[in-house]
Structure formats: structure tokens, C-alpha cells
Amino acid sequence: MSLIEVVDLSHSYGEREILKGLNLGIDKGEAFALIGPTGAGKTTLLRIMDLLEVPGAGEIYFDGKHVPRSGKQRLEIRRRMSFIHQKPQVFNLSVYDNVACGLRWRGEKRNRIANKVDHILEMVGLEGYRNRDARTLSGGEAQRVALARALVLEPEVLLLDEPTANLDPISTAKIEQLISNVARQQNTTMIMATHDMSQGQQLSDRIGVLLDGRLVQTGNATDIFRSPTNEAVAHFVGMENILEGVVVENNEGIALVNIDGYIIQAVSGYPVGKEVYACIRPEDITLLIPDGGQQTTVKSSARNSFQSEVTRVTTLGPLSRVEIDCGFRLIALVTRISAEELNLQAGKEVYATFKATGVHIIEKGSGQ
Amino acid sequence: MSLIEVVDLSHSYGEREILKGLNLGIDKGEAFALIGPTGAGKTTLLRIMDLLEVPGAGEIYFDGKHVPRSGKQRLEIRRRMSFIHQKPQVFNLSVYDNVACGLRWRGEKRNRIANKVDHILEMVGLEGYRNRDARTLSGGEAQRVALARALVLEPEVLLLDEPTANLDPISTAKIEQLISNVARQQNTTMIMATHDMSQGQQLSDRIGVLLDGRLVQTGNATDIFRSPTNEAVAHFVGMENILEGVVVENNEGIALVNIDGYIIQAVSGYPVGKEVYACIRPEDITLLIPDGGQQTTVKSSARNSFQSEVTRVTTLGPLSRVEIDCGFRLIALVTRISAEELNLQAGKEVYATFKATGVHIIEKGSGQ
């Protein structure tokens, strides 16, 4: 039985349909990440789950019980959750009072509140900020106050809407650590909306992709990032190589796909004649320097190997993004250091190789 | 001559000193990124540069002219800039009116305004949102409105405070593209505060690191990320390996550094006896499987090679973060695919190799 379950949930603002028939169950103790482009409806869904908003249609079950559309019970259920909003709103009070609010509202004792608040402020690294006017905090400081304010309640369910959008990488790492520790210790159920794919991947057991108000795919990180169910998801999760083609042969699960006259091998059950997209993650493509024809055989597991020319190299932190032309256009991600070692630059000849298992085949026209 | 120059800039809020004697000149057409942990003073500096705040001490020169501490001239100068604030505040007006504000304030003609606004809304992907009440936009939509509102002014100087904090990766890429196109076409000077190191690296010509109110280092991406001037910067820019040691030998610029009894070779002029930190970026460490002692010699350019044991592997999107123990602790970043191929997992024996040029030496106690 799921802890939170939404059934056939739809919601509109005015004429605009924002959520369209969502079904989703989240188990106790599970960490669930909601990813999706801006405007997809993530915040709206979280608001509805936090019972801040009454959905236009559909039902919510919490801990097996149906959540009524109004009445006292909603407050009781809401008190078992806490929600960190996307735009953290601090109250015009001291940092301490901001964090203490929720406990006071639950009627906790004074000195228990003081202990808890001091403890959590330390955890988020704001121990010196107790008496600061919360309105004068910097963006990241305010975000940490919002986090502390929610965590101090030790909720059963933690709803997070872009919890680290305003934080630098080191603070982000600390906060992620904090969240996952708290969640683990208290067996907290966690639902987070995030733009940060790696955050979604790291902090969650399961990911849901929300596109244009529809939950198009849920699954673990591997499912989502490696086996998107349709082109839109593939595009969104960073499958930069999405190639249109037709299955021309299928040998016991190894399909040959014709892409503009080039043949790619992929693991897929689709029959001959099927129009498909072949999707390859850029980091799954390995680049090798042709070394008298010998190197290409070294990596025997890579079924696909194409001679190609580098057209552009861009550095992205530790990685280099390499655009290559091998008859069709491919993007590969390699570490900056190997790009340097291979001396990759525009015009350079390389072999692009990738495994048949590294190619994900999607039926064309699916998911519409 | 710099377009914007700040000299001996200091600023306090109440008792707290936020900026401490900053000197910084930004050239016309330059793209400058300000990075630094939360609360470092980035926003404060941008506010002062936008002439929103009068600094406690120090002077500002704009286009060679001294900026007075009050008076009409500040407005004139400010109108040559636009500033996208960290928390995008939309006005309680339609999206169109939000974007048109700045042009109206400059007395532009009605139909010119309409053309420009429509054009920019299209560019940020909000063409359907013209008449929407801006207060009801999602986080990312609001951020794009804020961006459009600033870009439509075609400013000489664009100040950006975390411009993509609320955007998903695809929107982020689009917006980054847009910003850099605009900047290139109009030769805009750009100053941005960002937490996103790769954004800083990609969009800027020069980076400044602000730590605790001090501009501790400025330079290009390579300087900052590969040659931090002190330990704090090194830590902040993601040098995950910072090893304490002593120089024990120096042969014509190749220093041998003793780390807990292990010797690392590094390019450095420090003399024997100097206490130093040896910093290595995790992505500069290559991992090899010992293959009968032969492989280690393959990469001749890598002066340092240590036999080690993998203690932990974590996946971060396309990368795997590998913690290894080679007497001292090291962190390496490799692509997920090579981690898979090398079958990296806890307990696995590997060789960690890195070049002498991949080790950056910092004098101990510097920068305090």
C-alpha cells in the first residue's frame, strides 16, 4: 500500500489544463524525484500533494485513507508532511523564529523547541545566524533557512521543490548529504522536484518524468536515463543523439537499424520495417584514434564503430563535449583529460564506437 | 581602460563587513563570472555595481568617469546596464507589461516597444504568454520573464545573478545560448554571479573568486580551476584532492613532494623544505587496471603512478566518482562507461596515474 497515492488527478488554472490524469503511488520511505521541463506542472503536483490546493479532479489517498476535499483532517495530514517551496519565503522574523514556527504551531514545549532549532541550525550551517533578521539573508542562506524550517519538524513526508537551486556546489553537496541522512535515519518519504538530473539520480530511488502535465514515465534512474519510453523523454533526459531510422534486420534481439544508409546495431525486439529512433547517450560513445586499423578491434564489446571527423570540441568542467560527423551527426562526452591526450580538435579523424546495448530504440510516434 | 572599475570597495551591513577592499576592473565586451560560496557577497557586489547600493567605502568608475555617490548621473549610468536579480521579482502586471516596463521608462515609442517585446518573448520561449498575469507563472517561466525584461533593453552591461537557478538543463542551455548570442552580437559587457561552475566557465572570459568578501583570485577558467592561489579557492573550485606535504627535492622545476611518505612529482618552483599542498583535480586522475606491470608504462607522460584499491564508486550522471586508497586518499572522476568497462568496484586493484603538470602546488598558509 502506498503512503501517498494520487488517482486520476487533473488540475486546471482557468482554461489551462496543467495536470492531466495523473496516477502515482509513493511508498513509505521511498525517495521519489519528479523531473520535467519548466512549466511542466511539478510545483502544481507538489502543492496538491501537500494539500495546499484542491485538485480539479481526482482523488488522493494518504496512508490508505481517502483525503477529503475540505475539513480539519487535511490539517492533520498536512502536519505529517513538510514542503520546501521553490521560492523560499522567509517570514519577517528572526532566523530562530522562522525555524521555530512549525514546532510552535504543533504546540511543542519551549525548551524542546530551542534544542531542536539550535541543532538543525547547526546542521545546515547557520549556527551564527540565530538572531539575524531573516529578510536580510542572501539567496543561499534563505534557502537553508527554508530547509531547516522543514526538517526540524521531522516530517513523515518531505516535499522538496528545487531544494538547492540557489546553492553553490559545495553547499549543495552538504545539503544533499543532510537530506539523505535525515531521510535515512527517520525513514522519511521524500518527493522532490528538481532540475538537477544528477541530484534526482543520487537522492532518489525512483524518478518520474512530468512532461506537459502528464507523467510519461516512472522508473529507476537507469530506466529513465537509459531507456526513455519516447522521444520527448529521451530528449529531456539528455539523450543528445536521437537518430531516425528503420529496422532492416533482426537477429535474435539484435536489430540492425538503417540510419541514412548507415547501419547501427542495437539490442531491440522491434521487427523489420519498424520506424524507430535510435538513442545514444553522449557519454556512451567512446572515441579512439585510428592506429593502423588495429585499435578498432581492441574493444570487442562495442558492436558499432564509425570512422568520423571531429567538428567541434567544447569543455564542460571535467568533461569535453565532442561533436563528430560520421555521415550522421553524433555528440560524444569524454573526460577533458582524454580529449587532451587524444588531442581532439576540429578536423581530427576518430573512430566513434558504442555498444549495441548502449543504443536505446524507441518506436516512432510513441507517447503521443 | 576598464568599462567598470571598482577601487578599494568595502561594504558593511550593520556590524558585519560584507565586502572587504575589492579592486576589480571589467573591460568593455568582457564576460566576467563571479563565483563564490553562498553568503560570500556576490549579490552585494552586483548591487553596488548596478548603483543600487552606495558602498560603505571605495569608488566606482564607469566608462572612465567617477560615479558620484548620489544624483541624477547615477540613473543615466544605470540605464546603460540591466541587472537580473537572483530572486526574480515579477511585477503584478501582464507578462507583456513586465517586459515593456524598461522600454517605457526610457520613453520608447509604442510600436517599437511592441516589436521588441514580442521578439524577445519569442527568443525566451514565452511567445504564448503575452497576456498572462505574471504572478501566476512557474519558477522557470518567471525567471525567463526576468531575463527577457533585461535583455529587451539591449544594455551595454548585463549583470546576472544566478540567471538559470530555476531552469532545467535544456532551458538552461537555451538561455545560456541566448545570453551569449546577445552578448556577442551587441558586444555586451557581462558580469554574472553563478553557482554553476560550468556555466561560469562557459559563458565567461574571466572568472573572479569571491570568498568571504574578498576577491581572492581572478583569471581565466584554466587559472582558476587548475591553479588556484590558495587552499580555500582550491577547495571551492572542486579540487577534491588536496594533499599536505613537503618539497623534498626540486630538479629544474620538477618538485618531489613527500605526502605521508609517498612521493608525488609536480611542476613547481618551490624549494626543498617548503610546506605545501598538492592539489589534483579528480578528473585529472586516470585509473588503469594492472595488466602484468605493462600498462603502467604505456602512458609515459604520467609521472605519477600509484597502486591502489578502490573504496567506493558513485555515479553522477555521465561520470563516476571513484574513491581510492593508495596510502593516502584520492578521488578520481572517470566516465561511467569506462568505470563499467574497468569493472570498478570497492576492493578492486587499480593504478592511479596523473601527470606532474596535473598537480598544482600551493604554498601552505598562503592567502590568509
Place this chain on the structure above:
Amino acid sequence: MTEIWDGLTKAVQLLISLDPAVMEVAGRSLTISATACLLASLICIPLGSLIHFHHFRGKRVLINIIQTLFSVPTVLVGLFLLVLLSRSGPLGELRLLFTPTAMVIGQMILITPLLLGLTISALSGVSKEIADTATSLGASGSQAIRLVLKEARYAVLAAVMLGFARAISEVGCALMVGGNIRGATRVITTVISLEAGKGNLELAIALGMILLLLALIINIVLNRLQQR
């Protein structure tokens, strides 16, 4: 109780019959108070904004004084103006006493603290970041103020409504500087107190209702304006 029902009935009668004396007085009330409110708003909303947005020594004290002047009794304003405008007073030359103009001035003075104070309080509800954003986008001081006023339009409108309400409902000053002269300076409130003094309670109540009707009309008009 009968007086109240009778008053209501009477109000309806007066309205239906368009009683010329009542219409004249109502029209004058409306003209005088609307003029006073309009002029005072034109002065006080910008002035209040200036006070709100500027930092200067004694700002707190000034605001405190403004808030204290909320309490100024209408008669006091009337007395003050009487002394000022009297033949023997410093502004006697203008011969304004017992004219509608004097009443407009009196009501303006009366509602000035109110409009200033409520403008300041309305603006204080708008976050500083809005003004900063506007300034960053190149708004001049007054342009930024106008934007923030727009953001606070609901509260500013409430202030203006209250100013009008205070003007049209006050009697002390109107009586003192207007004199309740039939055909010249008689307004609804002065008639109400005249009729109440005469013991014509129904008529007084009826006129009170008509005054509220006027206020309702003005409010509806202002609300419409604000929504545009």
C-alpha cells in the same frame, strides 16, 4: 425603531421624487468632497511615496506626527481655518470664509494626514525588491514609485476611499468654515446635524442613507477604475 424605518422610507421617497433641495445638497457634498479628495490625493500620494522611499533624519518622528494627526478633530481644523480666513485673519483678503472653496480646503487639510499615513503604510506592504528591480531596469525615482504604487494599488485605493469617506462624512469643519448656508454651503452632513438638532430624526436618517448611497457610487466607480 420606527424612526429608522421611517428614515429608510423617507430616503427612498426623497430619491424617487428627486427632491430638489436634497439633490442640490447631495450634489454639493459630492463636488466638494470629491474635489478635496482628488486634490489631496494628488498631493499626498506622491508626497507619502517620497517620505516612504527616502531616508532622512527624523523620518520616524515625521511618520509619528502624521499618525498623530489622524486624530485631529474636524472642529479643530475648522477653528484653525476660521481664524486664518477670518476678515481679521492673515488670509482674510481672499474672502474665502463661508464658501465651498473654504470647505474644500478644510477637508483637504483634514484628510492629508490620513492619505499620507495610509500611502506610506500601503507602500510598506510592497517588498523592497520590487522597487530595486524597477530601479535596475532603469526606472527613475518617480517611475519606480509609480510602479510600486501600482503594486500596492489595492491598499492605495482603500486609502483614497477612506480619504473621500472622511471628507464627505465630516461635519465639524464644514459647519465651521462653510456655515451651512442654504443654497451656498449646505452639504449633507451639515443638514443632518441641523435636522437632528431640530428633532427631525427620520429626515436626518434619510439623509444619512443618501450620503451612504453617494459613497457607494463613488466606491464602485473607484473600484472600476482600479481594475483597469
Place this chain on the structure above:
Amino acid sequence: MTEIWDGLTKAVQLLISLDPAVMEVAGRSLTISATACLLASLICIPLGSLIHFHHFRGKRVLINIIQTLFSVPTVLVGLFLLVLLSRSGPLGELRLLFTPTAMVIGQMILITPLLLGLTISALSGVSKEIADTATSLGASGSQAIRLVLKEARYAVLAAVMLGFARAISEVGCALMVGGNIRGATRVITTVISLEAGKGNLELAIALGMILLLLALIINIVLNRLQQR
């Protein structure tokens, strides 16, 4: 003009000499109006918040009516209460007419629309997200309301000050239901109009100044309270 200076001098004299009649009247003014303001605030701030935070049919109309009632002339409230509390009226049994209690009730009625309307307008200045955040953190309806009121404290305080100001400065209702009876229901404003009617302009002005002084004291106290 001399009257104004004489008035000021007189005010200082009266204050220094602690003139017992003046002190008594000032004390009564303060007690009655502060009580009325306090009671009305206790009712209107929560009620106004409820109106603001609830969506119901006719909310706009209700708010419009409240704003219209800003304009209710004090005499009308006085008349209304007079009719109600008169011996021959429905509440005559209570024998409240011409007592301070009646004056408190009158002033409460008078400032109720004001407090309601300004509470609503103060709350409308606080962004909806604040209330949402509080609700998310487990605030019950009334807890969230209290937090939002705290956020709007400056504007709410201005509303209360204005309510007090309106109460202490009004005269029409006080005169009508209190009767300006010496030693019983005489308050500063009724004395001012009495003295102005007698031609004692300086004394009237002096009393006006004393009233403003009272208002100043109350404002300072309220400001202090708010800052804590």
C-alpha cells in the same frame, strides 16, 4: 491668528496646572476611545482576516459595503443608537443612553468598517506565498492568519491607530449618545464643540492640542508594542 497662539499657551498652562476638569475629561476620552478601539480591534482584525482568507459568494459586494460604510457620518451612528437605546426604543431597558458605555458602543460601531476594511487591505499586501508557506509548515487556519497579520503588522498597526484616531476625534456620536453631561459623559471633543459654540476659541484650540497630545502618546505606545 492670536487665537492659535493663545490656544497653544493655554494648552501648556492647562497641562502644567493639571487642571482637574481638563484631566478628568481627557482621561475619559482616553478610556472610552481606547476601550472602543481595543474591543473593535479584537473583533475586526480576526473578522477582517477571515473575510480576506475565505472565498465566498458576495465577497466583493461585502467588501464594497464595508468600504462604503467608511463614510457613515458619526451623527448617523449617534442617531441610530439614540433610537435604539432610547427608553422608548427596543434596547431602552438597558438604560445605556447617556452613559460612557453607550459612547463606547457608538465608537465601536463607528470604527468597525474602518478596521475591517483596513485589515483586509493590509493583508492584501502580504503575498499569498507567505500564507502558503505557513500552511505547509503545519499552521492551522488561524495560525496562518496570525502569521500573516504579523507580516502585515505595520499596516495593521496603522489601521488600529486610525481606528483609535477616528474614535477619539469624533464628536457627533459622542454628543448624541453621551450628551456631553458634565462629570459623566463629557469628553474632549464634546467640550471642544461646546467651547467653540460659546466662543471660547482659545480654550477649544487648547483642548484640541491636548487631544493630539493624547493621540501622540497612544501612537508612541503602539509603535513600541509593535517593535517588540
Place this chain on the structure above:
Amino acid sequence: QTEPEVLRVATTTSLYDTGLWDYLEDIFEDRYDADLQIQAKGTGIALELGMNGDVDVVTVHDPLKEAAFVAGGYALNATVDGNSTARVTWAYNYFIIVGPASDPAGVGSLTGSLAPEEAFQKIQQEGALDPDTVRFVSRGDESGTHGKEKAIWASAGYNYTEDIVGNGTADGWYIEAGTGMGATLVMADELMAYTLTDKGTFLAYQGDLDLVPLVETGDIMLNVYTAMICTNGVNPGMAQNLVTFLRAPEIQALIAGYGVPEYGEPLFYPWDPEICGLP
């Protein structure tokens, strides 16, 4: 110790504003262990309060309205000097016509028992000719003074509503203020106009005004103050005490002397059966 009995009185403003009531109140309260609660009101509302029983005694100076009050059965008979009567007269004085010292209508020279009527005729005639110079400000508030003014116009041969209010207002010489005596005097002073006033209020204001008394004689100018005990009042016993008190010789003596030290002449004359009528 028992609470003093409350006795409520509504009185016309002009009487109260002279301070006479404040002066008498303390004496009465001491003598009868009562709490005398006096309020100054317009004549109309004072009588209305009397009708409703919200006050026990009313004191006014408007014979026509008083008659209506008695006729309506709202007044109890009181006993004074052994007689029983609903209207207890207890003091009197005279109205006066005041105006600017320049006296543009030339009414100051008039004497005799018809001087007020003649003065009003002159004012009307001159005013109609030159409304910028000759003006008359009327209380216009249905007070006792206003009632007297109307009576004088009528006695001078005018139809008040048409000739005076109607034509006079149209011509601009007749200014109907609709306000209290004090404010009317101030207005007359400002506009350099004539007006009819009771003596007490005029004396109180004299210092601040340029107006001078012009006509002080004439039978019609008589101003008699009356007290009536209200049928619906709550304390008829104490009300009777007040009436008795007002007519008591020693109090009458006090009334006669009231204001002399301040103004050099009395504001009120003690009850006189010849002038005020019986009882």
C-alpha cells in the same frame, strides 16, 4: 451611602452656553443629594428626548413648540407656588438685533415697542436694494431664537417662507445659516450682517466681534425660559424638586445676579408674573 438620584435635563444650547446651568448644578446637587445630568441640545431634539422619556426635565424658550409639547401630553403638571402648571416659566431676558457698527440699514436709531418689526422692514427693504451691504443672517435651525425671528417677520407683515426665505435668499441679502447662535454671530460679524441673538450668547461673544447691539427694545423681543417635567421621565419627584428649586427666591436672586461681575449687566431677569405670565 446611597447613590445620588440621577435627574436628567435637556436644555437649549443658548441657555447652557451662558454657564448658568453649570452654576446652578452644584447648588442643586448639594441641596437634594442628586446627580443632575444636564445636556445642551437644539430645541427640537431636546423636546424629542423629553417625549421619549430619555430626560426628566426640558428647559427651552419656544412658546409654540412648548405648547405643542404640552398639548401632546408629554408634560406633567408641576406644582409651583401652590399652583399646578405644565409650563413653568422661571427666567427671562430680551433678544437683541445686532449688526455692524456702520449700521447700513439705519436701524440703530429705532426705538419704541415696534422697533424690532421696523428694523426688520428696513433690513428687508435695504437688503433687497443692495444685498452686498445690507444682509441678515438667520439661525435657520428651528431653535427658540429662530422661532422668535420668524415671529418678528410675521409681525412685521411678511410671509416668512415666501418673502424672506424665498425672495430674500434669491436676492442674496437673507442668509439662512442653519447653525448655532455662536456660529451665526461669527458669520454675521464676518459678513458685516445683522442678526437676531439672545443676550447671553452675544455678551459671551462680544469681545471677539465687531458687532454692536442696535435694537434692544420692543415687546416682541421678550425671551422667556420655561421648564417642563416630562411625562415619560423616570424621576418625576426629583424633577419637581428642580422646578421648585428654580423658582425658589434665593435661586431667583442668584439668577438675577448671574453674569453681572463678568459683563457688568445681568444676563437673565428673575421670574416676573407680570412679564412671564402666570404661574
